Amino acid sequence: xxxxxxxxITPVRSDNYPEWYQQVIKAADLAENSSVRGCMVIxxxxxxxxxxxxxxxxxxxxxxxxxxxxxxxxIPKSYLxxxxxxxxxFAKECAVVTxxxxxxxxxxxxxxxxxxxxxxxxxxxxxxxxGESFSNWVQSYRDLPLKINQWANVMRWExxxxxxxxxxxxxxxxxxxxxxxxxxxxxxxSEMLEIYANFAENMLALPVIMGEKTPDERFPGAKxxxxxxxxxxxxxxxxxxxxxxxxxxFAIASDIKFSNQDGHVVHAHTTSWGISTRLIGGIIMAxxxxxxxxxxxxxxxxxxxxxxxxxxxxxxxxxMEKCLGLxxxxxxxxxxxxxxxxxxxxxxxxxxTKSWNWIKKGIPVRVEIGKRExxxxxxxxxxxxESPREKHIMPEDEFLGSIADILLSIQNNLLERAKSYxxxxxxxxxxxxxxxxxxxxxxxxxxxxxxSLWDEGLSEKMKTDFSVSxxxxxxxxxxxxxxxxxxxxx
Amino acid sequence: xxxxxxxxITPVRSDNYPEWYQQVIKAADLAENSSVRGCMVIxxxxxxxxxxxxxxxxxxxxxxxxxxxxxxxxIPKSYLxxxxxxxxxFAKECAVVTxxxxxxxxxxxxxxxxxxxxxxxxxxxxxxxxGESFSNWVQSYRDLPLKINQWANVMRWExxxxxxxxxxxxxxxxxxxxxxxxxxxxxxxSEMLEIYANFAENMLALPVIMGEKTPDERFPGAKxxxxxxxxxxxxxxxxxxxxxxxxxxFAIASDIKFSNQDGHVVHAHTTSWGISTRLIGGIIMAxxxxxxxxxxxxxxxxxxxxxxxxxxxxxxxxxMEKCLGLxxxxxxxxxxxxxxxxxxxxxxxxxxTKSWNWIKKGIPVRVEIGKRExxxxxxxxxxxxESPREKHIMPEDEFLGSIADILLSIQNNLLERAKSYxxxxxxxxxxxxxxxxxxxxxxxxxxxxxxSLWDEGLSEKMKTDFSVSxxxxxxxxxxxxxxxxxxxxx
Numbered sequence: 015x016x017x018x019x020x021x022x023i024t025p026v027r028s029d030n031y032p033e034w035y036q037q038v039i040k041a042a043d044l045a046e047n048s049s050v051r052g053c054m055v056i057x058x059x060x061x062x063x064x065x066x067x068x069x070x071x072x073x074x075x076x077x078x079x080x081x082x083x084x085x086x087x088x089i090p091k092s093y094l095x096x097x098x099x100x101x102x103x104f105a106k107e108c109a110v111v112t113x114x115x116x117x118x119x120x121x122x123x124x125x126x127x128x129x130x131x132x133x134x135x136x137x138x139x140x141x142x143x144x145g146e147s148f149s150n151w152v153q154s155y156r157d158l159p160l161k162i163n164q165w166a167n168v169m170r171w172e173x174x175x176x177x178x179x180x181x182x183x184x185x186x187x188x189x190x191x192x193x194x195x196x197x198x199x200x201x202x203x204s205e206m207l208e209i210y211a212n213f214a215e216n217m218l219a220l221p222v223i224m225g226e227k228t229p230d231e232r233f234p235g236a237k238x239x240x241x242x243x244x245x246x247x248x249x250x251x252x253x254x255x256x257x258x259x260x261x262x263x264f265a266i267a268s269d270i271k272f273s274n275q276d277g278h279v280v281h282a283h284t285t286s287w288g289i290s291t292r293l294i295g296g297i298i299m300a301x302x303x304x305x306x307x308x309x310x311x312x313x314x315x316x317x318x319x320x321x322x323x324x325x326x327x328x329x330x331x332x333x334m335e336k337c338l339g340l341x342x343x344x345x346x347x348x349x350x351x352x353x354x355x356x357x358x359x360x361x362x363x364x365x366x367t368k369s370w371n372w373i374k375k376g377i378p379v380r381v382e383i384g385k386r387e388x389x390x391x392x393x394x395x396x397x398x399x400e401s402p403r404e405k406h407i408m409p410e411d412e413f414l415g416s417i418a419d420i421l422l423s424i425q426n427n428l429l430e431r432a433k434s435y436x437x438x439x440x441x442x443x444x445x446x447x448x449x450x451x452x453x454x455x456x457x458x459x460x461x462x463x464x465x466s467l468w469d470e471g472l473s474e475k476m477k478t479d480f481s482v483s484x485x486x487x488x489x490x491x492x493x494x495x496x497x498x499x500x501x502x503x504x
Numbered sequence: 505x506x507x508x509x510x511x512x513i514t515p516v517r518s519d520n521y522p523e524w525y526q527q528v529i530k531a532a533d534l535a536e537n538s539s540v541r542g543c544m545v546i547x548x549x550x551x552x553x554x555x556x557x558x559x560x561x562x563x564x565x566x567x568x569x570x571x572x573x574x575x576x577x578x579i580p581k582s583y584l585x586x587x588x589x590x591x592x593x594f595a596k597e598c599a600v601v602t603x604x605x606x607x608x609x610x611x612x613x614x615x616x617x618x619x620x621x622x623x624x625x626x627x628x629x630x631x632x633x634x635g636e637s638f639s640n641w642v643q644s645y646r647d648l649p650l651k652i653n654q655w656a657n658v659m660r661w662e663x664x665x666x667x668x669x670x671x672x673x674x675x676x677x678x679x680x681x682x683x684x685x686x687x688x689x690x691x692x693x694s695e696m697l698e699i700y701a702n703f704a705e706n707m708l709a710l711p712v713i714m715g716e717k718t719p720d721e722r723f724p725g726a727k728x729x730x731x732x733x734x735x736x737x738x739x740x741x742x743x744x745x746x747x748x749x750x751x752x753x754f755a756i757a758s759d760i761k762f763s764n765q766d767g768h769v770v771h772a773h774t775t776s777w778g779i780s781t782r783l784i785g786g787i788i789m790a791x792x793x794x795x796x797x798x799x800x801x802x803x804x805x806x807x808x809x810x811x812x813x814x815x816x817x818x819x820x821x822x823x824m825e826k827c828l829g830l831x832x833x834x835x836x837x838x839x840x841x842x843x844x845x846x847x848x849x850x851x852x853x854x855x856x857t858k859s860w861n862w863i864k865k866g867i868p869v870r871v872e873i874g875k876r877e878x879x880x881x882x883x884x885x886x887x888x889x890e891s892p893r894e895k896h897i898m899p900e901d902e903f904l905g906s907i908a909d910i911l912l913s914i915q916n917n918l919l920e921r922a923k924s925y926x927x928x929x930x931x932x933x934x935x936x937x938x939x940x941x942x943x944x945x946x947x948x949x950x951x952x953x954x955x956s957l958w959d960e961g962l963s964e965k966m967k968t969d970f971s972v973s974x975x976x977x978x979x980x981x982x983x984x985x986x987x988x989x990x991x992x993x994x
Contacts, residue, residue: 046640048633049583050624053576055637058652061573083551086543087626087657087673088599091606091614093539101606101614109578109624110603110616114661116581116595116625124581124591126600126623128661133616134540134599135606136577136626143538147545150536156852162548167577167657171604171618183577362646 021304022374031248036177038298041374042307045177045294052175052182056291059375060178062315063294064185068165070217070312071187071289074209080161080189085144087167088134093142096267100141103234107171108135109182136169141235141260141286144190145268152192152282154273159202160192178295179252179504186290192270192282196261199283200238203259206287207240207489210255218293219310219428220244220300221436222254223460225486226494228468233286237261243485243499245436246299249459251485251503254296257287295504301428307376308398310428311349311421318344318356318417319372323365323384334360337383340393340410349418373402378424379417399427436460446472449500453480458502460485465498476500511794512864521738526667528788531864532797535667535784542665542672546781549865550668552805553784554675558655560707560802561677561779564699570651570679575634577657578624583632586757590631593724597661598625599672626659631725631750631776634680635758642682642772644763649692650682668785669742669994676780682760682772686751689773690728693749696777697730697979700745708783709800709918710734710790711926712744713950715976716984718958723776727751733975733989735926736789739949741975741993744786747777785994791918797866798888800918801839801911808834808846808907809862813855813874824850827873830883830900839908863892868914869907889917926950936962939990943970948992950975955988966990 023041027034039045044060056064072082088111094101111134113126137143144162152160165187172182189206193199207224214220222242232239236258244254264270265281273279301308311317320340322333337358344356357377359368365382372380381395393413395406397420408416439459443449446467452458453476461482468476468484476482485499513531517524529535534550546554562572578601584591601624603616627633634652642650655677662672679696683689697714704710712732722729726748734744754760755771763769791798801807810830812823827848834846847867849858855872862870871885883903885896887910898906929949933939936957942948943966951972958966958974966972975989 046637048576049636050576050578050580050633053578055576056574058571058573061571064574065572081548081551082555083548084546084554084675086538086540086545087659088540088543090540094606095614105606105614108605109601110606111599111626112602112616113600113623115598116584116591116600116623124585124595126602133603133606136601143540146539147536169577185574 022306022370023304026304027247027302034304035295035299035302038302038306038374039177042298042376044298044307047175047177050182052172054177054181054183056185059315060294063297063309063313064291066313066315067217067289067293068187071213072163072165074213075161075163075189078161078209080163080191083162083164084166085140085147085164087137089137089140089143091133091135093146094135096142097235097263099263100235100267104135104138104170107173108138109169109171110135137166138168138170139286139288140164140166140168140188141190141264141284142268145264145270145284148190148192148284149268149270152270152272155194155275158192158194158272158282159198161189161202162191163187163189176295176504178298179292181291184291186288188286188288191285192265193284194272194274194282196283199261199285200259203238203240203257203285203287204492206257206285207242207255210242210257210287210289213289214242214244214254214293215429217310217312218297219312219425219432220254220293220296221429221433223486223488223499225488225499227256227486228484228498231484233258235260235263235267237263240489241486243501244296244300245432245439245460245501246296246504247302247435248299249439249457249502251460251499251501252292252296252299253485253503254293255287255289258285260284260286299504300432302376305402306374308428309376309378311378311425312352314355314376314378316355316357316377317421318354318379318381319377320356320358320381320383321365321368321372322358322360323382325384329385329388332388333383333385336388340381340383343414344417347414347418349421354417354421369396373398378421397424399424449476450480453482453502460499460501462488462497462499465496468498468500512796512860513794516794517737517792524792524794525785525789528792528796528864529667532788532866534788534797537665537667540672542662544667544671544673546675549805550784553787553799553803554781556803556805557707557779557783558677561703562653562655564703565651565653565679568651568699570653570681572655573652574654574656575630575637577627579627579630579633581623581625583636584625586632587725587753590725590754590757594625594628594660597663598628599659599661600625627656628658628660629776629778630654630656630658630678631680631754631774632758635754635760635774638680638682638772638774639759639761642760642762645684645765648682648684648762648772649688651679651692652681653677653679666785666994668788669782671781674781676778679775679777681775682755683774684762684764684772686773689751689775690749693728693730693747693775693777694982696747696775697732697745700732700747700777700779703779704732704734704744704783705919707800707802708787708790709802709915709922710744710783710786711919711923713976713978713989715978715989717746717976718974718988721974723748725750725753725757727753730979731976733991734786734790735922735929735950735991736786736994737792737925738789739929739947739992741950741989741991742782742786742789743975743993744783745777745779748775750774750776789994790922792866795892796864798918799866799868801868801915802842804845804866804868806845806847806867807911808844808869808871809867810846810848810871810873811855811858811862812848812850813872815874819875819878822878823873823875826878830871830873833904834907837904837908839911844907844911859886863888868911887914889914939966943972943992950989950991952978952987952989955986958988958990
């Protein structure tokens with residue numbers, strides 16, 4: 015019997031996917047649970063991915079004329095109550111601030127004091143508090159469109175928290191726009207959905223299905239909710255970003271009005287759209303393997319690690335000098351307009367230990383420089399998208415001349431793998447029996463079914479017996495499909 | 505009698521400085537109060553300054569080996585209680601989360617529900633929650649130094665809020681480092697102070713005095729608190745950044761221990777250091793004039809506005825084309841490694857109205873392009889550090905060749921003005937009588953007095969009768985002075 019190859023992560027994906035996910039996060043040093051229930055600590059290697067998502071996405075929206083601003087963390091309870099569906103959607107899971115100081119409790123401890131006349135909730139999302147400002151900022155059709163974005167932390171009290179995927183506090187961007195007409199708002203919501211889809215594919219190597227949510231799954235208060243849905247390696251769906259056409263619901267709730275060109279005062283139309291740190295969970299689950307994380311080169315904090323392999327102390331100086339020189343040259347090279355960042359791992363550890371550390375972290379390229387590399391004026395390197403046993407040796411000039419292509423090829427391989435995996439796990443099904451049969455397997459992926467089947471009594475059974483929910487009605491070439499994607503989901 | 509020149513801001517600085525400050529913020533569209541008491545909305549023009557502070561400061565600390573991470577917003581009450589001075593310092597002004605949902609109050613509204621077993625406070629600063637992680641991350645001397653930074657919102661309940669200067673919620677960076685020895689921690693705290701001083705002078709054109717706080721003014725729980733103090737145009741001091749040598753106080757409270765090279769397990773030494781959105785208040789008060797804001801070019805969201813001056817519709821196309829061409833070329837030019845950003849103001853308003861809008865916002869350079877400029881192949885522009893009546897006309901090539909120098913010259917002028925103003929308002933005083941006399945004037949600046957005088961009974965009277973407090977013992981050439989700077993302050 016063939017011996018199973020040793021892997022860095024236990025359990026492997028096929029044995030226990032949820033536990034594999036937790037172990038990858040730990041081994042890659044991406045994040046950890048804090049003692050505040052449901053709130054995570056995002057460690058530097060994980061936060062670096064978020065910084066790159068932020069930087070690249072920020073540049074994209076700024077080119078569209080979106081401006082960043084910052085609004086209060088706290089939302090008066092009465093604001094939340096302004097939009098009926100909205101408050102229903104968020105009241106059950108919000109952190110409530112009721113006091114503004116702590117005082118001696120007479121037993122050596124402290125108790126809340128200074129009760130507030132009106133409690134605040136920590137923003138679960140900011141439509142209502144931003145709407146309050148917008149109602150002052152917007153007066154005339156000349157003020158429109160207004161496009162504002164906020165990078166912020168938000169809080170939704172989670173009963174079953176999971177690192178990155180469902181945390182009580184998470185980081186996100188929330189875009190909020192105001193438009194003169196229903197058409198303009200609809201266009202903005204659709205365009206942002208496409209931008210999210212392109213961003214996921216291009217930057218995160220994450221193929222996604224664009225579509226519209228069914229009414230049950232809409233953002234509380236929205237007229238239309240659009241979504242990008244990605245498939246994880248266990249076949250489950252991850253909602254990776256949403257864009258909402260809010261119609262006039264929030265404009266009416268917050269009284270956002272303007273004088274139109276005819277001099278009439280009318281309510282505006284608004285949208286909102288967001289992506290969050292849950293994307294990092296999506297990257298882990300879409301690309302990671304049994305050796306750990308694989309970070310798409312375009313969002314990695316560093317693309318290349320250089321490991322000095324010193325076997326004889328006499329060589330140390332020459333090796334370190336070579337490593338430093340290589341780092342400096344690498345950091346003058348860009349791939350797809352992204353400057354390469356490299357790190358030298360000069361910790362006092364054996365080379366193979368360091369190499370495995372970086373495999374688990376998922377850095378795209380690992381370079382080792384020893385005496386042989388210096389003598390041969392060559393570079394020894396391995397790619398994270400290949401087996402740890404696969405090695406490459408290249409003359410230094412050639413390596414420097416091709417590193418940009420190597421990184422792009424890794425980025426592309428990740429995307430192609432994810433696409434091909436998804437193609438295998440996506441099934442068009444037209445009968446009830448077949449649908450039940452398909453989801454009997456824990457290993458099922460996405461089913462593409464006639465929308466009408468879902469509404470005709472399928473929904474209850476699928477939700478309760480199989481934990482399957484509708485993901486979206488796909489939008490293909492700008493047209494809403496009459497079919498529905500259903501799947502288990504995160 | 506000479507007529508007073510008309511100014512854009514009413515009142516002018518000399519009539520009512522605090523009210524001038526509020527009016528500048530409004531006229532420049534920097535921020536506004538929200539309906540959440542003490543919490544501000546930072547509008548795009550103000551947030552753009554913060555984004556640049558963040559970008560440039562982030563690059564500086566990353567070069568020092570600092571890594572960004574993110575820690576929970578909520579701090580368990582028991583954590584705050586771990587360090588006695590720390591909890592005393594922050595308990596009186598913190599937002600307390602006591603519930604995790606809202607439920608129907610039976611009267612058509614909602615009431616807090618789901619009471620938490622232990623309340624949380626919204627972080628006023630993060631030493632205790634970060635300390636909890638550090639106690640796990642640090643095990644051996646090999647893990648040190650550990651240098652982590654967080655960009656975040658914090659909350660301290662303010663009874664007398666003031667936009668940017670004192671707000672219940674503000675944005676900041678908080679650096680937290682762990683070291684093996686007292687010397688290493690002391691060095692880190694001092695080096696960060698110097699970095700803050702250089703940053704304030706170089707990027708914000710804000711000359712500052714570096715010094716150590718007296719024990720009364722220390723950060724709660726710190727062994728030494730270092731500060732940079734800037735002078736505003738009313739002679740008052742603004743604490744613009746602080747760096748704390750925390751000794752072993754927080755390492756003991758959070759149990760941050762490591763095995764040293766001898767194999768002994770010992771407590772570490774920590775530091776923390778921060779700058780916040782209050783710097784924007786400092787920029788306004790140090791550089792603004794009676795026409796409004798003046799943004800230092802290095803932190804302006806845009807350095808140049810291009811205003812099309814269309815008097816005849818027949819010229820519109822040619823003028824707009826020229827404006828766009830100019831913007832594109834300008835945005836390929838950098839000054840001191842900062843890429844120029846330009847904005848075309850094509851709003852449907854008369855040129856002078858637009859020009860005054862931008863004067864009030866304080867954009868460094870205003871360009872106007874009309875028919876004459878196109879025919880003469882020239883650029884008409886004004887500088888915000890000069891009178892609105894002062895004009896410049898330059899051949900386009902010359903303008904593009906000198907814009908980097910123009911921006912640097914504006915940046916430098918702001919710094920030199922602030923330095924010269926401070927020199928006039930700084931007085932060395934050695935006797936009690938003279939000190940009382942000096943601060944009788946509302947117009948007083950900084951007094952540089954023998955430290956011993958303050959402790960010998962001066963402190964009470966100065967604080968209560970004159971609202972004067974000790975700012976710092978200056979550090980000159982690395983040496984702590986035996987003199988004390990005292991002043992009124994924000």
